Amino acid sequence: MGNDAVFRVxxxxxxxxxxxxxxxxxxxLHAGEVTVLMGANGAGKSTLVKIVSGVYERDGGTMSLAGxxxxxxxxxxxxxxxxxxxxxxxxxxxxxxxxxxxxDVATNLTLDRLSGSGAPTLFNPGRVRREAKAVADRMxxxxxxxxxxxxxxLADRQMxxxxxxxxxxxxVLILDEPTSSLSSAExxxxxxxxxxxxxxxxxxxxxxxxxxxxxxxxxxxVSMRDGVISGVFDRKxxxxxxxxxxxxxxxxxxxxxxxxxxxxxxxxxxxxxxxxGSRPISLMLGDGEVVAITGLVGVGKTALAETLFGxxxxxxxxxxxxxxxxxxxxxxxxxxxxxxxxxxxxxxNGIVGDFNIQENISLPFHKRMSRLGVLKRRVERxxxxxxxxxxxxxxxxxxxxxSALSGGNQxxxxxxxWMSQAAKLFILDEPFQxxxxxxxxxxxxxxxxxANGRATLLFVTELDEALxxxxxxxxMSEQTxxxxxxxxxxxxxxxxxxxxxxxxxxxx
Amino acid sequence: xxxxxxxxxxxFIILLVxxxxxxxxxxGGFVSPQSAVFIFQSVAITGVLALGVTATLVVGGFDxxxxxxxxxxxxxxxxxxxVLEQNAVVAVIACLAIGVIVGLINGWLIVYMRVPDLLxxxxxxxxxxxxxxxxxxxxxxxxxxxxxxxxxxxxxxxAAFLALGRHRFDFFIPNLIPVSVVVLLxxxxxxxxxxxxxxxxxxxxxxxxxxxxxxxxxxxxxxYKIWAYVISGVFASIxxxLLAARLGRGDIASGNNxxxxxxxxxxxxxxxxxxAKPNAFGTAVGAxxxxxxxxxxxxxxxxxYTQDFIxxxxxxxxxxxTFALSGRGxx
Numbered sequence: 001m002g003n004d005a006v007f008r009v010x011x012x013x014x015x016x017x018x019x020x021x022x023x024x025x026x027x028x029l030h031a032g033e034v035t036v037l038m039g040a041n042g043a044g045k046s047t048l049v050k051i052v053s054g055v056y057e058r059d060g061g062t063m064s065l066a067g068x069x070x071x072x073x074x075x076x077x078x079x080x081x082x083x084x085x086x087x088x089x090x091x092x093x094x095x096x097x098x099x100x101x102x103x104d105v106a107t108n109l110t111l112d113r114l115s116g117s118g119a120p121t122l123f124n125p126g127r128v129r130r131e132a133k134a135v136a137d138r139m140x141x142x143x144x145x146x147x148x149x150x151x152x153x154l155a156d157r158q159m160x161x162x163x164x165x166x167x168x169x170x171x172v173l174i175l176d177e178p179t180s181s182l183s184s185a186e187x188x189x190x191x192x193x194x195x196x197x198x199x200x201x202x203x204x205x206x207x208x209x210x211x212x213x214x215x216x217x218x219x220x221x222v223s224m225r226d227g228v229i230s231g232v233f234d235r236k237x238x239x240x241x242x243x244x245x246x247x248x249x250x251x252x253x254x255x256x257x258x259x260x261x262x263x264x265x266x267x268x269x270x271x272x273x274x275x276x277g278s279r280p281i282s283l284m285l286g287d288g289e290v291v292a293i294t295g296l297v298g299v300g301k302t303a304l305a306e307t308l309f310g311x312x313x314x315x316x317x318x319x320x321x322x323x324x325x326x327x328x329x330x331x332x333x334x335x336x337x338x339x340x341x342x343x344x345x346x347x348x349n350g351i352v353g354d355f356n357i358q359e360n361i362s363l364p365f366h367k368r369m370s371r372l373g374v375l376k377r378r379v380e381r382x383x384x385x386x387x388x389x390x391x392x393x394x395x396x397x398x399x400x401x402x403s404a405l406s407g408g409n410q411x412x413x414x415x416x417x418w419m420s421q422a423a424k425l426f427i428l429d430e431p432f433q434x435x436x437x438x439x440x441x442x443x444x445x446x447x448x449x450x451a452n453g454r455a456t457l458l459f460v461t462e463l464d465e466a467l468x469x470x471x472x473x474x475x476m477s478e479q480t481x482x483x484x485x486x487x488x489x490x491x492x493x494x495x496x497x498x499x500x501x502x503x504x505x506x507x508x
Numbered sequence: 509x510x511x512x513x514x515x516x517x518x519x520f521i522i523l524l525v526x527x528x529x530x531x532x533x534x535x536g537g538f539v540s541p542q543s544a545v546f547i548f549q550s551v552a553i554t555g556v557l558a559l560g561v562t563a564t565l566v567v568g569g570f571d572x573x574x575x576x577x578x579x580x581x582x583x584x585x586x587x588x589x590x591v592l593e594q595n596a597v598v599a600v601i602a603c604l605a606i607g608v609i610v611g612l613i614n615g616w617l618i619v620y621m622r623v624p625d626l627l628x629x630x631x632x633x634x635x636x637x638x639x640x641x642x643x644x645x646x647x648x649x650x651x652x653x654x655x656x657x658x659x660x661x662x663x664x665x666x667a668a669f670l671a672l673g674r675h676r677f678d679f680f681i682p683n684l685i686p687v688s689v690v691v692l693l694x695x696x697x698x699x700x701x702x703x704x705x706x707x708x709x710x711x712x713x714x715x716x717x718x719x720x721x722x723x724x725x726x727x728x729x730x731x732y733k734i735w736a737y738v739i740s741g742v743f744a745s746i747x748x749x750l751l752a753a754r755l756g757r758g759d760i761a762s763g764n765n766x767x768x769x770x771x772x773x774x775x776x777x778x779x780x781x782x783x784a785k786p787n788a789f790g791t792a793v794g795a796x797x798x799x800x801x802x803x804x805x806x807x808x809x810x811x812x813y814t815q816d817f818i819x820x821x822x823x824x825x826x827x828x829x830t831f832a833l834s835g836r837g838x839x
Contacts, residue, residue, distance in 0.1 A: 309724075332726040332728060334726070349720050351721060352718045352722070353717050353718060354785055355713070363721070366707035366711060375707050375710060
């Protein structure tokens, strides 16, 4: 790029405890350019954003911001307010962090002038409205200034949050996954706004997983992996597949798996549609098979898992389980039919904090472990002990509190819970999230060793996890399945191209 | 740390035992069967209500309407027998029906209308306090009262119904244990067994601790929540039956303290055995604790108007036990 960088990050380092999250990140942002930052969960994107926006302090490295005369000045914000004053504004992922729902649009747009030194003591509605109007006009924002934020759509809230950020006339605007909860029409409005800002010469750092956003907006793509920049792509046409490859990458595998084939179908899905306007999904899962569905965040993996488990209903299509029609109306029905789900984000969706290990393991199977409604505690205890042994959960006893366990062991308890009874279809959504490498190996080995007699379906974002555990890998993009690979002599180029999506690929 | 663990676990029980020992020495006649029975009798009705509200606390909710459910049931019992001239069975059924219906409405408001539990049951409390006055235009109900239309209500409380409040069972000593105490003990054992030993109780605790996880483990979370409010409503209406039977009339002014006393007992229960969560055994101990304290102080001639202050102190201390010392601090 010919023009000078407005904002420059050089050799940025950050560790939490022993864990190094950023291992020397260098990054340039240029005026009037949208730089897209891609990275899987845990790559260090959020940490980077938080250092730049003044939430965290860096451990090492430098940051500098170009002044009026393009001479760089050191940039080291100690608080978010300081970062904003210096001209670096961040719109965080959670829209509601950027706006106050109970106040009207005008007040929200001028919120930052209500506090701090020099702010007037008395609240003057007329002045607030005048200032808000000026901000809205500059941004081309067509929203009723008297409307309450809580009455607005998510997209409008997002617009207000960005407009509020822009009221500071920043040099650098950072957007952290701004479209993750927007519909595509809403996202289009956001993009139009960003185009306008780009025209005004703002340097934009745009963090996203959505390939369609990236194709629409990116002037440059920067991929991040394991706390370092793993690729910078700025030659037109942009190499999207290269960027995905750099983000997901592929490390060296110690243990390759031997892919198995399956004869007997367990689950058949026919014409299943999980989102409005998405293409139908059809697939078959066989007995003894471990199948991984991979794809970027937000392509519908969790939606599909929840549809199979009866949490949500498909828009259309049918499912067959062991030859019988399967259409669960609730999680209870799914469990009764032998379909189990290890949900992602165990703290939110899995662990019952007040229960010990034993009680957490028995949770879904109370009915099978009780007589006339009275729980058989002996059966519960024996089951828990067996599962602790089977999965190698490190604990003092089955009576330990969950909070006493490490992340990997907590996840093992979640897997142990659902492996304590025989499943017909065993679904795991991001089972390796926040799990150390050895626990991950243990769980994967256990899944493969016990796979006979059921179909096993994994949803993973990290390609490595799929390659290490699955016999077959399916690729998901835009709420549907776009590719299928047998995990032997895999064509990684094609797989990555499918993950990166794009209009040329046809559905499997 | 071991010492601290024990202090948290047994602190409240030790305090209770110490209290009894102190009163036994300081207040003559404190240690006697009659005194013990009196303590139980004084906390029987609040205890029953407290056990009910424990069920809603277990699912992570709260029921502020229990006091007004109890007084509504009391007024309904009086109305059914005195004005409608029905027998005891009809009166009891009417009371229980009120408990079930209010519980269902509370549950519906909270689960389907998404009204926060405190607000929904607060609204229900107001509604019932008003509703119970409408049939008699704000008058208390007693035999011989004049109705709004000028007629005279000639029905009476049936003997069988009054026996619920006045009969005493023989227990070594003749005429010792009142029905209300038996009801308290039976309900306490029932709800304790239900919450601790059945799969339904276990799942209610799961719902209270992590609703989403319980749902993903196949539990019908909404049904469990509604059931909790029905249990609470029914227990409160049983409390109301006992109150009506004790008073022998439908007294518009009675039952003012029921809600606060019951909630206090349930919250004190958090601290018992270091549970740090709602539990039936703790609730029962909490109720008895308050009863012992008040009975002892009364026998030592502490003035009646200090009672609420003392209850408040006990509650605050118990809450500190639960939330600060046990270090769990989560419900």
